[in-house]
Amino acid sequence: MVDLFERNLNNLLELDPELAARVRMASVPDQALILPARSGRPTLTVKGISLHSRFDPVAEAETLLKSHMITEAGGKGLVPALFGLGLGYQALALAGSFELVLVIEPDPGMVKLAFSHLDFTQALPRLRFLTAPSAFEQYPAALLVPHPPSVRLHRTAFRLWTDQLEARRPAAELNKFLMDLPGWEELLVGFDSAQPVDLLGLVRAVHRGTGPLSEGETLILLLHELTKTGR
Amino acid sequence: MIISIDGRPMEESLVRGDNLEDILSDLAENHLPQNRMVGEVLLNGLTFTEELPHAAVEVSRTEIDSLVLLTLTSEDISRHFLNNGPNILSSMLDSLPKITELFRLGDEAEANEHYLRFLESLHLTISMLEKVTRVMDIPYEASVGELGSLESRLGWLAEITSQLLRIQEENDWIYLADVLEYELTPELEALRDMLPDMKSRVH
Numbered sequence: 367m368v369d370l371f372e373r374n375l376n377n378l379l380e381l382d383p384e385l386a387a388r389v390r391m392a393s394v395p396d397q398a399l400i401l402p403a404r405s406g407r408p409t410l411t412v413k414g415i416s417l418h419s420r421f422d423p424v425a426e427a428e429t430l431l432k433s434h435m436i437t438e439a440g441g442k443g444l445v446p447a448l449f450g451l452g453l454g455y456q457a458l459a460l461a462g463s464f465e466l467v468l469v470i471e472p473d474p475g476m477v478k479l480a481f482s483h484l485d486f487t488q489a490l491p492r493l494r495f496l497t498a499p500s501a502f503e504q505y506p507a508a509l510l511v512p513h514p515p516s517v518r519l520h521r522t523a524f525r526l527w528t529d530q531l532e533a534r535r536p537a538a539e540l541n542k543f544l545m546d547l548p549g550w551e552e553l554l555v556g557f558d559s560a561q562p563v564d565l566l567g568l569v570r571a572v573h574r575g576t577g578p579l580s581e582g583e584t585l586i587l588l589l590h591e592l593t594k595t596g597r
Numbered sequence: 598m599i600i601s602i603d604g605r606p607m608e609e610s611l612v613r614g615d616n617l618e619d620i621l622s623d624l625a626e627n628h629l630p631q632n633r634m635v636g637e638v639l640l641n642g643l644t645f646t647e648e649l650p651h652a653a654v655e656v657s658r659t660e661i662d663s664l665v666l667l668t669l670t671s672e673d674i675s676r677h678f679l680n681n682g683p684n685i686l687s688s689m690l691d692s693l694p695k696i697t698e699l700f701r702l703g704d705e706a707e708a709n710e711h712y713l714r715f716l717e718s719l720h721l722t723i724s725m726l727e728k729v730t731r732v733m734d735i736p737y738e739a740s741v742g743e744l745g746s747l748e749s750r751l752g753w754l755a756e757i758t759s760q761l762l763r764i765q766e767e768n769d770w771i772y773l774a775d776v777l778e779y780e781l782t783p784e785l786e787a788l789r790d791m792l793p794d795m796k797s798r799v800h
Contacts (some may be wrong), residue, residue: 377794404779414767414769415767415768415769415771416771416775417771418771419771419774419775419793420771420772421775421779426701426771427700429698430701430702433698433702435702512703512704514703514705514770514771515770515771592614
């Protein structure tokens, strides 16, 4: 019988072979201790600090879904980007409510630990594990959802990811604004439709006065200014 | 500054303290009639209540024109507590879910602000309960149905508060939220449910 870790990893292998290989090779984090929670489910401490409830980690993860942060993400159509996997309770809860959940876990050893204790096989098609901040470019606008004890373990990495998301936010908002406009595609005539348009880069270039503006560029700049003043 | 206790004026120079809290402490420790406690404080003609713990520190001695203390017997205060204790404990219980949620979601600064206020109320309530049982001569060890005795409940509560302090020192906020939610909450509920029985034992 294939154990839980192998079943999880086999599913990940189909979706992200590179990450699956890294997870297989990884060592579980130092001083990670698996304990039974009062509810009977496994819970985790690292360096003596609890990463999940010691009483009912599933119920704790469910409270995250009711938080203002998550209801806001749902209302705005943002994709939750969970920073910190822990054993995976929060990621699994989010996967039950969102079509797509980004998971940022700086330590592949933590993924290995999580895969050894919780069943991710149903949720994996909705989860995308990000390993570098540049990976955000491939996905719709995201809202960073910190798993607080994981943030304490990886403060520097968390700041890096936060900065990356913040830098991306104006471009994501502008893109969404344009896409909601009727006939927005006509504005982008002349751009390579196969490539994502770097609207923020375009506007920055225009502000520096580099090159004459096409009609499309003028309209985009105007819309950008309108969205800024309308905010 | 005019100071009076139950209508009897006091010599200002006998009262120590640079702010209202210190002045009230000095009055309570050194100048109150025996077996009486402060029931109401009128500061410059208006009833003074602390919206936040230690708000009285913010009132300096120079701001006080008149300070009138009305006292009650310890029995009166105890009866008042037995009547209102369940509501006090209920409002403390109402504040716990927000505190645990803030700790779980990582808003430690705000969580700690509410938590410290809660702890202060908890300590005051426990100390009040101990005084009330003494003043009203309520048997400490008598069992109240399935709720056990007040003695055992207060003992267990003391253990939980020590545990909370230790976890707080380790900055293990998730565990702190756990103990607040799964251990302290049922304990306070039991204590709240014991108060009507305690009241019924007072004649």
